[in-house]
Amino acid sequence: MAGIAWVNGKLLPPEEAAISPLDRGFMYGEGLFETMRAYGGRAFRLQEHLDRLCAGAAELGFASPEREHMVRAVEEALAAAGLDDASVRLTLTPGITSSSPTLVVLVRPLSLPPPERYASGCVAVSVPAAQVGDTPLRRVKSLNFLDKLLAQRAAAEKGAHEAILVDPDGCVVEGAMRNIFAVIGGELVTPPLSRGFLPGITRAAVLEIAEKQGLRACERDLPLCELCAADECFLTSSLAEILPVASVDGRAMRAPVPGPITTALMEGYRRLVAQELGPVEG
Amino acid sequence: MAGIAWVNGKLLPPEEAAISPLDRGFMYGEGLFETMRAYGGRAFRLQEHLDRLCAGAAELGFASPEREHMVRAVEEALAAAGLDDASVRLTLTPGITSSSPTLVVLVRPLSLPPPERYASGCVAVSVPAAQVGDTPLRRVKSLNFLDKLLAQRAAAEKGAHEAILVDPDGCVVEGAMRNIFAVIGGELVTPPLSRGFLPGITRAAVLEIAEKQGLRACERDLPLCELCAADECFLTSSLAEILPVASVDGRAMRAPVPGPITTALMEGYRRLVAQELGPVEG
Numbered sequence: 001m002a003g004i005a006w007v008n009g010k011l012l013p014p015e016e017a018a019i020s021p022l023d024r025g026f027m028y029g030e031g032l033f034e035t036m037r038a039y040g041g042r043a044f045r046l047q048e049h050l051d052r053l054c055a056g057a058a059e060l061g062f063a064s065p066e067r068e069h070m071v072r073a074v075e076e077a078l079a080a081a082g083l084d085d086a087s088v089r090l091t092l093t094p095g096i097t098s099s100s101p102t103l104v105v106l107v108r109p110l111s112l113p114p115p116e117r118y119a120s121g122c123v124a125v126s127v128p129a130a131q132v133g134d135t136p137l138r139r140v141k142s143l144n145f146l147d148k149l150l151a152q153r154a155a156a157e158k159g160a161h162e163a164i165l166v167d168p169d170g171c172v173v174e175g176a177m178r179n180i181f182a183v184i185g186g187e188l189v190t191p192p193l194s195r196g197f198l199p200g201i202t203r204a205a206v207l208e209i210a211e212k213q214g215l216r217a218c219e220r221d222l223p224l225c226e227l228c229a230a231d232e233c234f235l236t237s238s239l240a241e242i243l244p245v246a247s248v249d250g251r252a253m254r255a256p257v258p259g260p261i262t263t264a265l266m267e268g269y270r271r272l273v274a275q276e277l278g279p280v281e282g
Numbered sequence: 283m284a285g286i287a288w289v290n291g292k293l294l295p296p297e298e299a300a301i302s303p304l305d306r307g308f309m310y311g312e313g314l315f316e317t318m319r320a321y322g323g324r325a326f327r328l329q330e331h332l333d334r335l336c337a338g339a340a341e342l343g344f345a346s347p348e349r350e351h352m353v354r355a356v357e358e359a360l361a362a363a364g365l366d367d368a369s370v371r372l373t374l375t376p377g378i379t380s381s382s383p384t385l386v387v388l389v390r391p392l393s394l395p396p397p398e399r400y401a402s403g404c405v406a407v408s409v410p411a412a413q414v415g416d417t418p419l420r421r422v423k424s425l426n427f428l429d430k431l432l433a434q435r436a437a438a439e440k441g442a443h444e445a446i447l448v449d450p451d452g453c454v455v456e457g458a459m460r461n462i463f464a465v466i467g468g469e470l471v472t473p474p475l476s477r478g479f480l481p482g483i484t485r486a487a488v489l490e491i492a493e494k495q496g497l498r499a500c501e502r503d504l505p506l507c508e509l510c511a512a513d514e515c516f517l518t519s520s521l522a523e524i525l526p527v528a529s530v531d532g533r534a535m536r537a538p539v540p541g542p543i544t545t546a547l548m549e550g551y552r553r554l555v556a557q558e559l560g561p562v563e564g
Contacts, residue, residue, distance in 0.1 A: 007303060018300035019308060021289060021373065021386045026301060028427035029311030060428070061435065091303065104303045130419060135412040137429055144426035145310035146342070146419055153343065 003086070003108035006077040014106060023102050025093030029143040031102075032056040032093075036201075037110065037238050038086040041078050042277050044238070046071065048201045053092055056140035062094035065103055073105050081107035087239055093143070113161070113240055121246030121257035122161035122235070126224055127151040129165040129173050131196075138196040151176040162235060164227070164248060171195060172222040175235045178243065179203040180222075183232035183261045188217040195221070202236040202269075209268035215261065224249075232259030242266045285368070285390035288359040296388060305384050307375030311425040313384070314338045314375075319392065319520050320368040323360050324559050326520070328353065330483045335374055338422035344376035347385055355387045363389035369521055375425070395443070395522055403528030403539035404443035404517070408506055409433040411447040411455050413478070420478040433458040444517060446509070446530060453477060454504040457517045460525065461485040462504075465514035465543045470499040477503070484518040484551075491550035497543065506531075514541030524548045 005017035025031035034049040043049070050070055057064040064070070074088060091104040113122065130147040131138050155163035155176065163176035172191055174180055179200040181190045188210050193199055210217040227233060231254045233245035242265055244258035253259065258266065287299035307313035316331040325331070332352055339346040346352070356370060373386040395404065412429040413420050437445035437458065445458035454473055456462055461482035463472045470492050475481055492499040509515060513536045515527035524547055526540035535541065540548065 005303060014304055015302070017303050019303045020297070021287060021299050021301045021388065022296055023308070026305070026308045026373070026425070027315075028431055029425045030428055030431060033309075060432075091308070106303065130417040131412055135429065136432065137412060142428055143308070143311045144428045146312055146424055146426045147417065149310055149312060150342075150418065 003083065003106065004077050004081040006073050006080075006105040008103060009073075011076065011080045014108065017104070019102060019104065020096055022096045023093055024095065024098065025091065025102060025143050029145075030060070030062075030094060031091060031143040032060070032141055033143060034090045034141060035238055036088040036090070037241075038078055038083070038088050038107070039273055039277050040084050041086075043074055043078065043088050044273055044277060045201050045205070046074060048204070049090070049238075052141065052199070052201065053090060056142070057092060059136045059140050060142070062098055063101060064092060065101055070103065073103060077105040077107045083107060083109060085110045087111065091143070110239065113243060117161065117243060118258070121244040121253070123159065124162040124164050124175070124233070124235075124245050124248045125155050125158050125160040126166045126249055127154050127163040127176070129167045134196070139198065141198050148176045162245070164224075165197075166224050167195065170223050170225070172224055172227050173197050178235035178237040178240065180227075181206065181234050181236065182222060182227050182230035183255070183259060184226065184230050186216065186261075188215055188261065189222055189230075190217075190219055191222050192219040200236055202238050202241065205269065205272060206236055206242065206265055209265055209272060213264060213268055215264075229254070231255045232257075232262050234258070234262045234265070241269055285365065285388065286359050286363040288355050288362075288387040290385060291355075293358065293362045296390065299386070301384060301386065302378055304378045305375055306377065306380065307373065307384060307425050311427075312342070312344075312376060313373060313425040314342070314423055315425060316372045316423060317520055318370040318372070319523075320360055320365070320370050320389070321555055321559050322366050323368075325356055325360065325370050326555055326559060327483050327487070328356060330486070331372070331520075334423065334481070334483065335372060338424070339374060341418045341422050342424070344380055345383060346374060347383055352385065355385060359387040359389045365389060365391060367392045369393065373425070392521065395525060399443065399525060400540070403526040403535070405441065406444040406446050406457070406515070406517075406527050406530045407437050407440050407442040408448045408531055409436050409445040409458070411449045416478070421480065423480050430458045444527070446506075447479075448506050449477065452505050452507075454506055454509050455479050460517035460519040460522065462509075463488065463516050463518065464504060464509050464512035465537070465541060466508065466512050468498065468543075470497055470543065471504055471512075472499075472501055473504050474501040482518055484520050484523065487551065487554060488518055488524065488547055491547055491554060495546060495550055497546075511536070513537045514539075514544050516540070516544045516547070523551055
């Protein structure tokens, strides 16, 4: 298995790495993770991911290691893996007794949606959101990820690539694995954080790019029926970046896929990465 | 650390046991667990726990090992631990790639609520249930256990011992860690499975005992206001067995604690254990 695992300071091939079955992350899903993309051996927006991780740990009530320690862990793992383009997963748990956290960094070859998914868009279907109410679990990226996996599986059973979570009010919350945007009448629309979902790092980057490009953008409630009649739609995540959506619940987006605004944002995202990390191949 | 860990066929002291950080149980909380109590070195209602585990694996879409294999694992771990009265935790995950499941059996010294909790009852407070809708996650005992931990912590912050989860209809669902019963006008009442919660093995045993004792018992919706005005209330779990509740949201139960019906069921439970496993000390 290509890649490397950094576990509490030890670098190992991923298949040789070990954690305790007594770890609260394994016992109860008590823990958090972050998935980042590395370009040219450097993780994009590492600080933002660490901000979110530390905020999540505070919310769940366990200590995070020093920032510098986590930065070094990611850098050491990336250097040891020797991969330019890679996925980097950080997992943080309170450990066995909450007195000594477990930190795992997994650097592995990047696995992306196939190129045709970017060229022709993916098929999305709506799925009811399983979590409601004001629970921190909706705002943090916890190891309690089964609801997302099950939503994604329900979508796959319907022949779709992506599940769009819809809450009991009929409002779009997020994709099971990614945040969601629509383009409606020339305006970029994405659900507000008050709908209760993980604030995506790529979502924030796309809002920044939209502002730079002089695009009207709005965080507001997005009823499912409005999404189905949108001009364009796309999903965002650190690994997949910006992924166009061709249809939602069988209704095709009005603009050809990828639409003009989606395309402009995809290019803007690539420029942002190059600006922050230096020129990137591909 | 006393006890033993059985991990995919290997017996080890718990602190030396290891699983892969690539295990889907650790990555996403994709997995299930069962907690049983052993009396005189034998697990009570092991078959029922394995039934529930296998049903959960089918629901989550991954394979369970052969029943005989799991029974042997529990027996080997119990024999190696050399503990009479013990807690036995089985954890089952799809493993790293879903092709080879991970099975962990942890046998550890029993850790029970303090005796005064049985004698004077525990203090319970209501907490909103975080999961709604028809999701398998409410019916299976998955590693996605954070919502329960957070509910229990919210209760502890209010000085209570137990969180009672209440759904948006105002109906009692379950305790965060245990199922719940009330005694109202001489009748035993417990929420119906249709409210969406884990069907407890001890809950089922208590309903059996009630029938044997000729007690009227009913699985029906239990509004929180009705629970707060009940004569008696108790919680059930495999480890704690039957745990009397003294008050809910500051309102004391009408009968002295433990109430007469609670006491009769506690005695009935002890007899049931002795009947199935042979005489038990204490």
